[in-house]
Amino acid sequence: MSEPALAPRNALGGVIIVWAAALIAAVAIGIFVPDEWRVTWLLLGFGGAVLLSFVLQLWYGQTKGFIFRIAVSTTGALLLLGVVSAAFALAALVPA
Structure with a gap:
């Protein structure tokens, strides 16, 4: 006798968590780390985002769309880190 499948967790939540962690890490790095x-x-922050992405998607436990979710998570984290680092670079060009 088989049991009915439970409702799967929301995969989008894991992607958003990775993006939020990358954004927080980028801002913290920009503020606290010397130029x-x-x-x-x-x-290192991007490497942590990739590892976090794998951990969250493996915890999700759904094989369908795994590569796509990892790709979306890491690409979004890379873009966020790049945009924030570019903003800090432009801010460094402004004379104080």
Whole structure:
């Protein structure tokens, strides 16, 4: 006798969590890290976003669309980190 399948978790939630974590990490790195170390820390932040994306999508437990969800999560995190780092770079050009 088989049991009915439970309603699956929302996969979009995992993607949004990764994006939010990348945004928070990018802003924190931009504020607290010196200019000469910023690129290194942004790369580490992106690596953390990729790992977080895998953890959340594996926790989701649904194989259908796994690669797509990972791609959307990491691409969005990369774009957010790039936009925030570009904003901090432009802000550094403005004379104080």
